[in-house]
Amino acid sequence: MDVKISYGIDLKKVPDKIRSMLTAFNAEEVDHMIHIATQLLELSDANATIVSGLIDQARLKMAELDRALNDSQMILKGYIATLEADEAPMPPTTGVPNAD
DSSP: OOOOOOOOGGGGHHHHHHHHHHOOOOHHHHHHHHHHHHHHHOOOGHHHHHHHHHHHHHHHHHHHHHHHHHHHHHHHHHHHHHHHHHHSSOOOOOOOOOOO
């Protein structure tokens, strides 16, 4: 089960945090599992049960990577939106009090 953990960091540190998150991903592990599965099947069809387990592990790992990539993308979207909002010009004030 996944849980969301939320905490704040300085806006300037967001790109470094994302960079850190991206370097923690290990897609090579999935590639290695698939390579081993292929080799096991080349050795013998009797390895099908083991290969099925490896495929399941690879799929779970890919799902984990996808969730982590999604988290990274969502953080970056919020970061970009914040930067764009900070750069947006402020509407001029008329000096007229609100008539509400």
